[in-house]
Amino acid sequence: MADIICFGDLLIDFVPTQTGTGLIDAPAFKKAPGGAAANVAVGLARLGVASAFMGKVGNDPFGHFLAQTLEAEGVDIRPLRFDPTARTSLAFVSLREDGEREFLFYRENSADQNFRVSEIDKAAIEAARIFHFDSISLAAERARGTTLAAADIAADAGLTISYDVNLRPALWADLDAARPTILAGLRRASIVKLSEEELAFLAANGDLERACQQLWHPAMKLLIVTRGAEGCTVVTERCVSEITSIAVTPVDTTGAGDGFVAGLLQGLVGGDAYLEDDGALRELCRFANAVGALTTTERGAIPALPRRDAVLAALARAE
Ligand code: ATP
Structure with missing residues (x-):
């Protein structure tokens, strides 16, 4: 059984064969496995942690791929x-010249939106130590109930x-109405990661620091704001620290945040020791930064997610 179970998104990303264009100008697309929660599950497996993925795809060739x-x-x-x-979800994703990603989702009535509470593998959740999820599966009504029910099963099992x-934003018909739903997910978690833009939105x-205080809730133990090439800001009840990332030449930033989460959770799977020691937590976040950084050095998230020895070698070179 897995130590970390990742709940959520598994879909086909169609990525342009040529970088630096928007979706309008992209000449052709290549199919690639994608989905934030799935990236985290693969990132963990590459780092040597037993991970599982919970979600839903179509019983179709893309789902089986x-x-x-x-x-x-x-x-x-x-x-x-x-x-x-129902069919497997699809997303067309481009990385424009200015580094911004553009998404076009094809997930109307897709299989992931049809994930029912009765289909939750309760035993798999109860056997794990960490349950990881995100707001993507909260955007569709049925999957929202299933996501929150799965998180509640995990909380009840400790x-x-x-x-x-x-x-x-492209998944939500009304962004203002999205805020309370996204916060309902956040309030179930003791470990939260978000970007600066997401912090400003929420x-x-x-x-x-004041924005982080506003999101803090009594069960929270760790709030991390990722800041791209600059690394991350780590907030605990005791302190706020800035942790710089390693220098890399980014090729495609897709999945950097998911790589970061995998790097973080591989340390937390052993218990709360990292959360109780500020120095150890900083070291863990340096490791997570390096996983995120290395994820940007190849095209696509899954091909780029690093193994543990590559992360340790990159950290040693950076010293
Ligand atoms: P998403 O993958 O959803 O865009 P995100 O916005 O959280 O997630 P980033 O902040 O871009 O992702 O990256 C996550 C982490 O990866 C950063 O905190 C940093 O540690 C590392 N990272 C990302 N880009 C770079 C870079 N160019 N150089 C060094 N480290 C990077």
Whole structure:
């Protein structure tokens, strides 16, 4: 059984064969496995942690391609469901010249949106130590109920709950109405990761520290704001620290945040020792920064997610 179970998104990303264009000008697209929660599950497996993926794809060739990809990476896919009546979600993703990503989702009535509470593998959750999820599966009504029910099963079983905000504006018909739903996910978690833009979206204006205070809730143990090439800001009850990342030449930033989460959770899977020692927590975040940084050095998230020895070598070179 897996130590960390990742709940959420597993889909086909169609990525342009040529970089630096928007979706309008992209000449052709290549299919690639994607989905934030799935990236975290693969990232963990590459770092040597037993991970599982819980979600739903269509019982179609794309769904089977995704399942085979995760299985080949050593991710436990027993909690993955196949829908005979709905198709696997698709996203067209481009990386423009200015580094901004553009998403076009094809997930109307897709299999992941049809994930029912009755299909949750309760035993797989209860056997794990950490339950990780994000807001992507909260955007569709049925999957929202299933996501929150799975998180509640995890909380009742005493798992640590980890949440990546992962705001995807294109998935929400009304962004203002999205805020309370995204916060409902965040309030279930003791470990939260979000970007500076997501922090600005969720918290009223103010400096980073005040915004973090606004999101803090009694069960929270760690709030991390990722800041791209600059690294991350780590907030605990005791302190706020800035942790710089290593220098890399980024090729494609897709999945950097998911790599970061995998780097972080591989340390937290052993218990709360890192959370109780500020120095150890800083070291863990340096490791997570390096995983995120290395994830940017190849095209696509899954191909770039590093193994532990590559992360340690990059950290040693940076010293
Ligand atoms: P998403 O993958 O959803 O865009 P995100 O916005 O959280 O997630 P980033 O902040 O871009 O992702 O990256 C996550 C982490 O990866 C950063 O905190 C940093 O540690 C590392 N990282 C990302 N880009 C770079 C870079 N160019 N150089 C060094 N480290 C980077």
